[in-house]
Amino acid sequence: MSGEAKLSAPEFACPSAGEGVPTHVAIIMDGNGRWAAKRGLPRFEGHRRGVEAIRRAVRSAGELGIRYLTVYSFSAENWRRPAQEVSDLMGLLKRFVRHDLAELHANNIRVRIIGERQGLTSDIVLLLDEAENLTRHNTGLTLVIAFNYGGRQEIVGAVRALAEKVRAGTLDPASIDCDLLEQHLDTHGIPDPDLVIRTSGEQRVSNFLTWQTAYSEFLFIPDFWPDFDDAIFRAAIDEYCRRERRFGGLSARAG
Template identity: 80%
Template structure:
């Protein structure tokens, strides 16, 4: 990057877009419960404040010209949490769709949902479908919500779909390659993340975008998710700008 392009994101105006801005940022939103516990508050309050952080992240991504923002909202393993907490999370999801969908639509944001939908409660799946259908024609930021999502489970579903095509005679096994598998993932048509951010100081991917993050850059930050704001987002992007992505090749300096 040129000296001019190395300006920090923090120095960019809200509507500015720096050279090399990642097209796709994915975030593992972690630490709601610990944020609440440190303040002597119920876990629900941490989740509620986490929704406010989502709004800030979406606004910042749109302002900076990021094309795709993927948020890990509810994993396939989160069903193991206490029933009351799961119920609270479902309630927040319903409120978010009902209260924020109109604003997202007005802001030209397209919503896509990834994850398994089979077996979801009858009052949840229609909300997910509505969010996608209402915003499908929008051309601004694509907000990808990973709900009831697991990276390994996604790959299994893709392999099963390919296996059915082989069994039915519509696909030669020798024709199966990486592109064929990607076409059957939940994220078909979405570029792989350039940057993955995880909050709360944890340093693992937790079954998130297992296939898609093979060459992503990772930034782990100590802040709990409810404290994630525009400054934190921009600081993570500044760290990304320092990286030299080689995708298995040599750096320009080594050639």
């Protein structure tokens, strides 16, 4: 994994929008609380500004020609936070879906939700279902929202589903391979992330897309998530385009 990056480049390394840019960018949106604390504001204001940053990221991704954008909005571990903060985050999710869904749909954006829905309140489940159903046939950018999501939990769920099929006698254990397991993940049909960005300077993945990021490029940037804008996003894509991905093979320069 790369260390913390200072993003600056005099020229854009990718040839053009949609050419050379990553197909799938995943973002660990970190630093809302610290952004607010630095300004003497309540944590809720940091989360609210974080939602605005999501809107900017969606616009930038579409302009850059990125096909999939995944945002880590609420982890399975976030339930450990104070009850009021969890309630605030749920409220922001509801407002985002209610206020932004029509615009996302009008812009041909498809919404996918990954994560565990069991245990969520019925109103939230209905909103998540509505977002997916309304935009199901859209063909532009796919916005993947990781909500109540944990990478390890996702893998356990896939393994459990395979085990049930083995127990029912409909699956031969010898036929289980990586491709079959991937078909039982929340992200089935979505390509693995080419680039994972984490804001706020923290350098860990926090149980995010554990299976899918085996060969992703990582970029850790110092900016807090509410400050994430088009210039920062483009600089991150520029950094990605300057890297050489080898997927376990040799560099072309080595040969």
